[in-house]
Amino acid sequence: MMISFNLNGKQASADVAPDTPLLWVLRDTLGMTGTKFGCGKALCGACTVHLNGNAVRSCQTPIGSVAGQKVTTIEGLPANHAVKKAWIALDVPQCGYCQPGQMMQAAALVAQNKKPSDADIDAWMSGNICRCGTYPRIRAAIKDAARMA
């Protein structure tokens, strides 16, 4: 079934079964591999993208529900976005695998909270696992990004 949606500002379409998770449409069908697979069960946040500006887990988002809507992935987050700049300034990533998901989750936070407290960050970010333990730098980068945003 042909499904069309807006991906990073451009029209995208994929001829796939409507129950296919957005994650795999992005990665396999459209070749956008910045969005990562970590758990497939909404447990890790590696697959986080924005759907109409909200952070969602693309592994749990059937493509059928995305038709006609607006999806933003790490590739579509502008290079000069406050989150990307803060991540670079603090050298946040280690292996880097969880980071697209972390950044998309963080970008949705700083879009609505200009001065996130530690508790805000804990509440907002605790669905995103980083096995490399970059949490202290993510926390600091979010605060910097919120100031810049």
Next chain:
Amino acid sequence: MENIQMTARRDFLKASAAVGGGLTLGMYLPLGAKVAEAQAKTNSPNAWVKIGTDNSITIMCARSEMGQDVYTSMPMLVAEELEVDINKIKVEFAPPAEVYINSLLGGQLTGGSTAVRDAWEKLRKAGASARMMLVGAAAKEWGVDAGQCKAANGTISGPGGKKTTYGAVAEAAAKMEVPKDVPLKPAKEFKIVGNKAQKRLDTPMKVAGTATFGIDVRVPNMLYAAVAMPPMIGGKVQSFDDSRAKNMPGVKAVVQYSRGVAVVAESYWQAKKAKDLLLITWDEGPNANNDMVKVWAGLKDASNQPGAVFREAGDADGAIAGAAKVYEATYELPHLSHSPMEPQNTVADVRADGATIITPTQFQQLVPFVVAGATGLKPEQITVITTFLGGGFGRRVEVDYTIDAAEISKAVGAPVKMVWSREDDMTHDSYRPGGYYKVQMGVDGGGKLVGYRYHGTSPSISSRLFPSIVKDGIDPFAVEAIDNFPYAVPNHKLTYQMHDTGITPGYWRGVSHNLNAYVVEGFIDEVAHAVGKDPIQFRIDNLDYTEEKHKWSGLSAGVAVGGRLKKVLEMVREKSGWGKKYPEGRGQGVAVMEGYNTCLACVAEVSVTKNYDVIVDKVTYAIDAGQLIHPDQAKAQVESCTIFGQSACMYGEITVKNGGVEQTNFDGYRVVRMNEAPKAMDIHWLESNNTPGGLGEPATALVQAAIGNAIFAATGIRVRKMPFTPENIKGSMKA
């Protein structure tokens, strides 16, 4: 030290990799036959440097980048002596080749916190040697003496204002004789090494989302494989019914391979959906009835064996029998999963005339040989390309998943990307072995330590992976952080009993440091408290200040390092505000260790709630790791180890039932999240020009002991059974 360095080399030569499904490949690695193809380019003065006629500089990275920063720190060493701008170079992952072998491990292998230690001189020499050849070529062209020429920032200047670039002389340089005597800069002249402002070279692409991990690789005409593997460790496929699976949309083939059944389709999701419809009857294998009751009974039973002595002095049993006071304890430590964020995967393209394997691996050198074994090709027909690794932690030292992908690609005659689900990854890991530990300390009437017995029982990882380093019943990777027992007790006897639990053991970040450091540092803390001494002062008073050599823990300093340990203890005492008074439920714990030639002391400060939930408020470190190459990332490694170790000691436990691993995803296997990470981390370095120590692992082990000791300080409860769950803390109360 000799034990590992000399025999490991031989071992890798005969690498015996026991891979999933019970297939054992014993083979000979003809290293000489496989010397760097990468250096064939005429514009490479040596295997580490490629210089383009456009003046582009490429530095080869021969270690796998799994977060620990080799992508930047290794090139920094080359660039320091090559005299190029580190921020303008390109980095390329090296193919398997003899020149890239890690001399501390004997193979082209990333592990054991050895990357920097192995590279420290070698890579600076590689950079210096290339620079000398470039300068030599320019001098020859100008008809002047090389001593009159100077290299800086990729250019060479000579007498009378002569100037040229590396690119212009690279071809001539590649034909110059390789210099024999290669002097290196003294530390005070370093411009790149030790630069606190240096950024990681891979950050921009990791932030952009363009860094290519194994799972991101796409090649033309590639198909996707999802796999079904036996739910019980050591099981096999007996028969399967694919009548529903093979008719699912997009499915190209259903194939049986050595350890399971693969569904190959046009996309991963199609493959996965069809895989879920397979009906498989398993041959359950030898572990079919294994469960935790059996695992623990087996370990405890085996601990009644005398074990093999790896260190002994005087008469420990006699001294303990005659001591005024004897303290004793037993410790139970669980099995753990690596669970890197990127599940295992490989792109394999097996053709009649050769194969290409693109994979996130820590051990690229082994891949051609195991894939040859699995496909009937020759190792030299197999090209291995290493991608970025989405975490490694030791899991990717194993090459099992490259074999699987190669078998599947061969069976379907097409390039295949095999992707494991999280469930596949967690249930087909090799696990940090659990262990059962018995310790005793005898103290005389004056409070002096007179006798120490240590008896560890745990599975032997090396017996499975590299059996020839196991000697006389001792696996060097089971006695780390105890062979170098840091305290002076005149009578001591340290023994190790190996025991297979039926749960595949694997090298896990810090390996046996995690087991032994917890027991050593937890127990010494018990003794300090029992004799009424301050835990830091007690350690300082009892450190071994001799220079006794240690035989077994081959990646450690190799000698007693009491003086260095004392310094980090004193520093951490000062920096942590040790001795503060806390309200009930809050406290500080200390631990100290030498591992990978790094000396570290850690103070953890924890709060324990009424429900026995542990909150890590702060960790403070004092670390002597010698000269730091990339200081900010040295710090990042300590942060990383801390949280990895915290996950292990607070939540980590893999259990088996009916022979299979019960935890399948991050709901069953809990790891530290943002809200649980230490509220503060304070990391201090001892200024030093000493040879660098390893940093990718040691704090992982140490922090666990510090947290355990802090829980005691906060609650008076000594938790000898990990993880530190409310259940285990409460359960320790009566003991």
